[in-house]
Amino acid sequence: MAMEARCALCGKKYQVSQEHPDYKKLESNPQLTFICDMCNNRVRFESEDQQKPKKPM
Ligand SMILES: [Zn+2]
Numbered sequence: 001m002a003m004e005a006r007c008a009l010c011g012k013k014y015q016v017s018q019e020h021p022d023y024k025k026l027e028s029n030p031q032l033t034f035i036c037d038m039c040n041n042r043v044r045f046e047s048e049d050q051q052k053p054k055k056p057m
Pocket of ligand 1: 007008009010011012035036037038039040
Protein backbone atom coordinates (compact mmCIF):
# COMPACT_ATOMS: atom_id res chain seq x y z
CA MET A 1 0.00 0.00 0.00
CA ALA A 2 1.27 3.45 -0.88
CA MET A 3 0.92 6.48 1.32
CA GLU A 4 0.51 10.08 0.36
CA ALA A 5 3.19 12.62 1.16
CA ARG A 6 3.45 16.26 0.26
CA CYS A 7 6.76 17.55 -1.00
CA ALA A 8 8.08 20.32 1.25
CA LEU A 9 9.64 22.15 -1.67
CA CYS A 10 7.16 22.06 -4.57
CA GLY A 11 4.03 21.29 -2.48
CA LYS A 12 2.85 18.53 -4.79
CA LYS A 13 1.38 15.35 -3.39
CA TYR A 14 3.13 12.13 -4.16
CA GLN A 15 2.30 8.48 -3.67
CA VAL A 16 5.13 6.94 -1.74
CA SER A 17 5.29 3.22 -2.38
CA GLN A 18 6.75 0.64 -0.05
CA GLU A 19 9.77 0.40 -2.31
CA HIS A 20 10.54 4.07 -1.71
CA PRO A 21 13.59 4.57 0.54
CA ASP A 22 11.67 7.11 2.65
CA TYR A 23 8.57 4.91 3.15
CA LYS A 24 9.62 3.47 6.51
CA LYS A 25 10.71 6.87 7.80
CA LEU A 26 7.37 8.42 6.78
CA GLU A 27 5.48 5.50 8.28
CA SER A 28 7.10 5.95 11.67
CA ASN A 29 6.99 9.74 11.47
CA PRO A 30 4.23 11.19 9.24
CA GLN A 31 5.38 14.69 10.11
CA LEU A 32 8.71 14.04 8.47
CA THR A 33 9.67 16.48 5.78
CA PHE A 34 9.28 14.74 2.46
CA ILE A 35 11.11 15.92 -0.60
CA CYS A 36 10.22 14.39 -3.94
CA ASP A 37 12.78 12.89 -6.28
CA MET A 38 12.58 15.84 -8.63
CA CYS A 39 13.33 18.40 -5.91
CA ASN A 40 15.90 16.06 -4.42
CA ASN A 41 17.78 15.98 -7.69
CA ARG A 42 17.48 19.73 -8.06
CA VAL A 43 18.76 20.41 -4.52
CA ARG A 44 21.63 18.00 -5.05
CA PHE A 45 22.48 19.61 -8.36
CA GLU A 46 22.36 23.11 -6.89
CA SER A 47 24.51 22.23 -3.88
CA GLU A 48 27.05 20.60 -6.16
CA ASP A 49 26.98 23.67 -8.30
CA GLN A 50 27.70 25.88 -5.30
CA GLN A 51 30.68 23.78 -4.37
CA LYS A 52 32.40 24.57 -7.62
CA PRO A 53 34.98 27.32 -7.33
CA LYS A 54 33.74 30.56 -8.77
CA LYS A 55 35.33 31.73 -11.93
CA PRO A 56 37.44 34.82 -11.44
CA MET A 57 35.94 37.72 -13.30
ZN1 LIG B 1 9.04 18.44 -4.96
